[in-house]
Amino acid sequence: MPHFAAADLGGTTVACAIGDAAGHILRESSMPTRASEGPDAVLGRIAAELAALARDAGVSIRALGMGVPGRADLAAGVTRFLPNLPTQWRDVPVAAFLSSRLECSVRLLNDARLATLGELTYGHGRGVGTMLFFTLGTGIGGGVAIGGRLHMDEMGTAGELGHQTILPDGPLCGCGNHGCLETLASGPAIAAEGVRLLRAGLAPHLFELTGGDPGRVTPREMAAAGDESVRQAILRAARYLGIGVANLVTALHPELVVFGGGVAALGELLFAEVRAEVARRVRMFPIDGLRILPSQLGERAGLCGGLALASS
Amino acid sequence: MPHFAAADLGGTTVACAIGDAAGHILRESSMPTRASEGPDAVLGRIAAELAALARDAGVSIRALGMGVPGRADLAAGVTRFLPNLPTQWRDVPVAAFLSSRLECSVRLLNDARLATLGELTYGHGRGVGTMLFFTLGTGIGGGVAIGGRLHMDEMGTAGELGHQTILPDGPLCGCGNHGCLETLASGPAIAAEGVRLLRAGLAPHLFELTGGDPGRVTPREMAAAGDESVRQAILRAARYLGIGVANLVTALHPELVVFGGGVAALGELLFAEVRAEVARRVRMFPIDGLRILPSQLGERAGLCGGLALASS
Numbered sequence: 022m023p024h025f026a027a028a029d030l031g032g033t034t035v036a037c038a039i040g041d042a043a044g045h046i047l048r049e050s051s052m053p054t055r056a057s058e059g060p061d062a063v064l065g066r067i068a069a070e071l072a073a074l075a076r077d078a079g080v081s082i083r084a085l086g087m088g089v090p091g092r093a094d095l096a097a098g099v100t101r102f103l104p105n106l107p108t109q110w111r112d113v114p115v116a117a118f119l120s121s122r123l124e125c126s127v128r129l130l131n132d133a134r135l136a137t138l139g140e141l142t143y144g145h146g147r148g149v150g151t152m153l154f155f156t157l158g159t160g161i162g163g164g165v166a167i168g169g170r171l172h173m174d175e176m177g178t179a180g181e182l183g184h185q186t187i188l189p190d191g192p193l194c195g196c197g198n199h200g201c202l203e204t205l206a207s208g209p210a211i212a213a214e215g216v217r218l219l220r221a222g223l224a225p226h227l228f229e230l231t232g233g234d235p236g237r238v239t240p241r242e243m244a245a246a247g248d249e250s251v252r253q254a255i256l257r258a259a260r261y262l263g264i265g266v267a268n269l270v271t272a273l274h275p276e277l278v279v280f281g282g283g284v285a286a287l288g289e290l291l292f293a294e295v296r297a298e299v300a301r302r303v304r305m306f307p308i309d310g311l312r313i314l315p316s317q318l319g320e321r322a323g324l325c326g327g328l329a330l331a332s333s
Numbered sequence: 334m335p336h337f338a339a340a341d342l343g344g345t346t347v348a349c350a351i352g353d354a355a356g357h358i359l360r361e362s363s364m365p366t367r368a369s370e371g372p373d374a375v376l377g378r379i380a381a382e383l384a385a386l387a388r389d390a391g392v393s394i395r396a397l398g399m400g401v402p403g404r405a406d407l408a409a410g411v412t413r414f415l416p417n418l419p420t421q422w423r424d425v426p427v428a429a430f431l432s433s434r435l436e437c438s439v440r441l442l443n444d445a446r447l448a449t450l451g452e453l454t455y456g457h458g459r460g461v462g463t464m465l466f467f468t469l470g471t472g473i474g475g476g477v478a479i480g481g482r483l484h485m486d487e488m489g490t491a492g493e494l495g496h497q498t499i500l501p502d503g504p505l506c507g508c509g510n511h512g513c514l515e516t517l518a519s520g521p522a523i524a525a526e527g528v529r530l531l532r533a534g535l536a537p538h539l540f541e542l543t544g545g546d547p548g549r550v551t552p553r554e555m556a557a558a559g560d561e562s563v564r565q566a567i568l569r570a571a572r573y574l575g576i577g578v579a580n581l582v583t584a585l586h587p588e589l590v591v592f593g594g595g596v597a598a599l600g601e602l603l604f605a606e607v608r609a610e611v612a613r614r615v616r617m618f619p620i621d622g623l624r625i626l627p628s629q630l631g632e633r634a635g636l637c638g639g640l641a642l643a644s645s
């Protein structure tokens with residue numbers, strides 16, 4: 022059976038894997054990105070790591086599928102705008118560089134769309150026609166599958182589900198718009214409200230759990246703290262997420278909505294409220310059959326998507 | 334060349350046409366629905382009218398494509414929920430009835446999706462991959478095309494673009510949700526604000542134009558009046574529309590957005606502000622190539638969609 026490589030380039034971490042066309046990962050690893058050292062150094066490390074993983078598994082690499090945190094010219098395999106990396110990462114011929122080092126074909130895709138492709142191919146999305154995928158983390162990314170295929174355009178930009186306007190006059194978003202879903206329900210958005218409650222003296226358990234250190238306030242710590250005020254803050258974020266989901270359910274009537282990323286780990290506290298808000302908002306047609314679930318592949322959705330992209 | 338029939342059933346009017354697979358209409362007519370007389374009477378009139386139009390054109394009907402104002406079981410050709418018609422219109426076997434009268438196959442589709450199909454097949458949508466269509470009238474309906482085809486589900490419910498939540502705590506919508514785009518930018522929503530301005534003494538020209546009669550206040554009269562306050566009300570509705578468009582552009586990155594229905598007749602006053610709001614809101618990727626246009630087919634989009642549905 023031929024083998025494939027996957028890489029997922031992030032602002033702080035790069036994940037690498039070797040696997041097969043069935044989505045089975047044989048070897049995987051992660052390392053700090055150290056993006057400021059420049060594309061040549063980082064991409065050189067990725068090539069060396071993938072080669073080492075393949076050697077260790079005793080296989081050769083047929084093709085590489087790689088996620089990048091932003092926009093790229095997919096046909097040319099060249100980055101365009103990667104907002105969380107230094108500007109030297111603009112217009113980098115990533116596919117050509119890695120293709121020459123690894124002697125295989127290389128395909129790029131936005132990292133959230135790559136995770137969508139993974140979930141669609143190997144996760145809950147198998148056999149599903151229309152699916153929405155949200156990555157809930159530092160930002161909120163996403164992807165849309167229609168007719169069982171990832172909905173795409175030339176730059177892989179379609180699917181920015183975190184940049185719907187939920188509050189027209191809401192907080193400024195990193196993208197330049199106001200009131201995007203990302204400003205209301207991303208990890209940092211939820212944590213910021215946790216910090217406010219902590220500082221306002223409204224979250225004694227969270228204070229105890231974090232030693233009063235704002236830097237230690239995360240959605241996970243907030244869920245663990247058990248303060249009612251903090252729980253309400255998480256539920257409010259879940260309702261904003263529910264509005265974002267409901268808008269797209271109304272437009273596309275998917276069979277499945279999947280949440281990946283760290284914030285999805287909040288589990289039922291989050292999911293129950295998202296489902297309730299979607300039921301309150303989608304009134305034009307019955308949505309009994311709609312499933313709203315955490316990713317089956319979890320943190321490996323992106324790497325599995327890389328295998329799907331490489332082997333397709 | 335074979336000929337086809339189209340019908341578009343509305344709460345107040347039924348439109349009928351005979352045409353060909355190229356979308357050319359040979360004969361057309363419209364008549365009051367008089368829905369309270371019941372499905373048998375209304376459907377009987379539609380069958381008789383289509384037969385008369387075909388006879389007049391000297392052609393026979395190969396198949397009929399028909400729009401219904403709500404949900405239907407498309408495979409069975411049976412209505413489900415038509416919110417603007419009396420309850421006796423629920424679970425009516427429209428396709429079987431008309432098929433037996435006209436001796437041809439009959440296919441149903443939601444009226445807004447039918448207009449979307451018309452625009453996609455014969456209007457601005459020809460050759461386009463991803464397109465959004467909004468019908469701006471008494472309500473706001475819509476449809477989505479992906480990969481050059483109408484995005485569908487079993488009941489033809491996907492595409493309810495007027496029922497996105499724009500203001501989470503906004504006005505109650507007919508669907509049961511709050512703050513839907515329809516509550517902020519439909520014909521009645523715009524007119525209601527016109528009436529308020531009229532009664533508050535803030536719209537002297539509109540008062541003059543309508544003789545102070547709230548029943549005569551329509552978006553068209555408002556645009557003609559020229560009061561600055563009234564112009565601002567229209568622009569605010571346009572900005573809400575722009576938010577609704579921007580949300581779906583961010584998710585799907587269409588090449589084309591088309592507005593049909595009576596409110597679209599407001600023209601550049603509306604379109605310029607919609608385009609400006611979309612540019613303010615969509616910041617994740619360049620949208621230089623995005624076209625936002627009034628329907629090429631205008632009021633005939635639904636009938637043309639009926640011909641497309643019948644001949645496909």
